[in-house]
Amino acid sequence: xxxxxxxxxxxxxxxxxxxxxxxxxxxxxxxxxxxxxxxxxxxxxxxxxxxxxxxxxxxxxxxxxxxxxxxxxxxxxxxxxxxxxxxxxxxxxxxxxxxxxxxxxxxxxxxxxxxxxxxxxxxxxxxxxxxxxxxxxxxxxxxxxxxxxxxxxxxxxxxxxxxxxxxxxxxxxxxxxxxxxxxxxxxxxxxxxxxxxxxx
Amino acid sequence: xxxxxxxxxxxxxxxxxxxxxxxxxxxxxxxxxxxxxxxxxxxxxxxxxxxxxxxxxxxxxxxxxxxxxxxxxxxxxxxxxxxxxxxxxxxxxxxxxxxxxxxxxxxxxxxxxxxxxxxxxxxxxxxxxxxxxxxxxxxxxxxxxxxxxxxxxxxxxxxxxxxxxxxxxxxxxxxxxxxxxxxxxxxxxxxxxxxxxxxx
Numbered sequence: 001x002x003x004x005x006x007x008x009x010x011x012x013x014x015x016x017x018x019x020x021x022x023x024x025x026x027x028x029x030x031x032x033x034x035x036x037x038x039x040x041x042x043x044x045x046x047x048x049x050x051x052x053x054x055x056x057x058x059x060x061x062x063x064x065x066x067x068x069x070x071x072x073x074x075x076x077x078x079x080x081x082x083x084x085x086x087x088x089x090x091x092x093x094x095x096x097x098x099x100x101x102x103x104x105x106x107x108x109x110x111x112x113x114x115x116x117x118x119x120x121x122x123x124x125x126x127x128x129x130x131x132x133x134x135x136x137x138x139x140x141x142x143x144x145x146x147x148x149x150x151x152x153x154x155x156x157x158x159x160x161x162x163x164x165x166x167x168x169x170x171x172x173x174x175x176x177x178x179x180x181x182x183x184x185x186x187x188x189x190x191x192x193x194x195x196x197x198x199x200x
Numbered sequence: 201x202x203x204x205x206x207x208x209x210x211x212x213x214x215x216x217x218x219x220x221x222x223x224x225x226x227x228x229x230x231x232x233x234x235x236x237x238x239x240x241x242x243x244x245x246x247x248x249x250x251x252x253x254x255x256x257x258x259x260x261x262x263x264x265x266x267x268x269x270x271x272x273x274x275x276x277x278x279x280x281x282x283x284x285x286x287x288x289x290x291x292x293x294x295x296x297x298x299x300x301x302x303x304x305x306x307x308x309x310x311x312x313x314x315x316x317x318x319x320x321x322x323x324x325x326x327x328x329x330x331x332x333x334x335x336x337x338x339x340x341x342x343x344x345x346x347x348x349x350x351x352x353x354x355x356x357x358x359x360x361x362x363x364x365x366x367x368x369x370x371x372x373x374x375x376x377x378x379x380x381x382x383x384x385x386x387x388x389x390x391x392x393x394x395x396x397x398x399x400x
Binding site: 008058059061063083084089096097098099100101102103109111113114117118130132133134135137138139142145146147149150153154 | 263298313
């Protein structure tokens with residue numbers, strides 16, 4: 001099965017379990033796709049899955065990739081750590097809402113823009129319980145503890161599912177979490193399964 | 201009394217109670233100053249107060265403006281909401297540590313850089329207890345709740361003191377806080393008072 005998840009800057013391709021970043025679609029084969037990029041047109045061999053998601057939410061304007069990442073989770077918190085960090089809460093198959101923080105790279109860029117004194121390295125041994133005693137600690141602590149507290153605040157007793165390129169940098173602070181790198185494609189596969197079953 | 205607080209982008213002037221942003225020093229009068237700008241040279245009529253601060257901390261590389269803002273607070277949390285947000289904890293006249301978040305403008309710029317879909321307006325009626333249901337709520341909630349939780353996390357039962365140009369945007373969420381816009385100059389005045397007393 002060939003799937004594409006089209007973002008604003010790149011296209012993720014799922015080809016029978018293997019995920020790669022590609023420049024373009026393989027239009028010689030049949031495929032399914034979702035896209036948040038308005039420039040994408042219709043394809044002869046491609047089916048846009050967006051209209052087929054049955055997603056319960058009051059949230060207006062949720063990106064289809066974010067919908068898809070939530071779609072295979074019946075109950076839990078879904079955290080996608082990419083260029084932005086989206087955090088969404090699913091409860092009994094219903095989406096309760098969510099929020100958006102800057103991604104780790106965006107925080108770093110943001111500090112560097114404020115002052116060259118705020119250029120720093122990610123601390124892989126960061127202690128979230130110790131008040132920082134220098135600039136490097138102060139910036140790492142602020143970024144990761146604020147993300148941590150925000151996720152914890154909405155997670156209640158729910159399980160936390162991480163996906164996205166920078167997921168491991170954040171998931172390291174959550175013992176009970178699960179890293180599911182294919183969450184967006186999992187949602188797409190769930191929709192396709194339902195379409196096929198309905199067609200039978 | 202004429203005081204200057206020299207930042208990287210502007211110079212704040214305190215002239216007998218009146219605070220203004222100025223382009224340059226008034227070298228015809230005697231003045232005291234602090235500076236985080238390495239380009240500032242010595243002045244004939246100006247005294248750099250930096251060497252006179254007696255500030256107890258293990259923190260390395262703390263900007264002198266941040267030291268000065270903390271200097272007049274014996275016990276409390278000092279939050280300076282400017283181009284960055286610095287949060288520092290003082291306990292019995294000792295600085296326990298602190299951290300640095302992006303400023304409100306930096307968060308806004310950061311989101312706009314990630315995607316044009318993330319350009320938004322500050323919500324003056326934001327409810328920090330309600331899970332967001334659209335992009336504008338999602339971004340406001342993420343910024344202000346993460347800042348709120350971080351300050352609350354270190355504040356314990358301490359009083360919170362706010363200063364800086366965007367202070368009111370954050371202090372609105374803390375009922376028991378105090379807005380002290382002259383905190384940096386208060387620290388400078390405290391140092392000057394001690395110098396003069398010692399000289400007597």
